[in-house]
Amino acid sequence: MRIFNFSAGPAVLPEEVLRTAAAEMLDWHGSGMSVMEMSHRGKEFIAIAEQAEADLRALLAIPANYKVLFLQGGAIGENAIVPMNLVHGFTVADYVNTGEWSKKSLKEAKKYVNVNVAASAEDRAFSYVPERATWQLTPGAAYVHICSNETIGGVEYHWTPDTGDVPLVADMSSQILSRPVDVAKYGVIYGGAQKNIGPAGLTIVVVRDDLLDRALPITPSAFHWKEQAAADSMLNTPPTYAIYIAGLVFRWLLAQGGVAAIEQRNIAKAKLLYDCLDASGFYRARCGARTARG
């Protein structure tokens, strides 16, 4: 019997997806193989990966000038991979600090580039998102980095910051696919899959194609976005089974009515819980700022 699992990640997956995976475990669509046993270069797996990418593109309405990469390394890996891929020819990257995950990102980035903390919510225990008007951005910065949902502290952006010509980079690990997002306002969106998408091991990167010429020469090939884009994310062996499960989750989301429909359900869930917290003199919600509650 299943249980209600409130884990922050690896996290609950749709039961239908797990049932499909179980039914297909030994013999995927008459191939006589488990997806786990397939070559990533065989036609079966290539079809699985292509369908997963097409479904993700449909769910998030990803414009054609963005590449979708299915990589390894996790979001913590991306904390280094992002600057490596974006800072060649630049001296500064701006970071907005809204909590534990932003802190980790900017600390890692310091190994590769000068980091300017453009705004920080540390003054009020990371319980809010600093308003855009307060951000001290660097003209000519390589990019502006945000964590769109702080998985530990619980604050979430309910708006997309305007950073002008400087590309906006977002760690969306715990927010991606929870609601519609205007991808065109971002230079890069990345996230580990193990929260809202599928099993651990898969990292998703959505990157605007004009940003693919800014990688430091030291960037490892496995994490070099341009090289991976040219190789359809198969420069190294991708996390095949995780991609397959993510693909099943994308199908499930489409069947639910897509991210606009799932957003309504997510709003209803958050309201149930926050109404309970607000009405209680016993419990205390960590995020005081209603506008920044995820």
Next chain:
Amino acid sequence: MNVPFRLPDPALDEAFLKGAKERRMVQLKGHRAVGGMRASIYNAMPVDGVAALVEYMQDFERMHG
């Protein structure tokens, strides 16, 4: 997607988690960096799961509040 909250006294945390588990709700312990509780309510968490949590929280409050 992640709702961190605290009980009035951290000494109650263990009893809260134990009672939740008895009602088949797990992994509610907050991250060690901030303590307290955290309910992650990702896409795959059904509304029923959150409703069950809220009902449990209200019962727990009546018993310990």
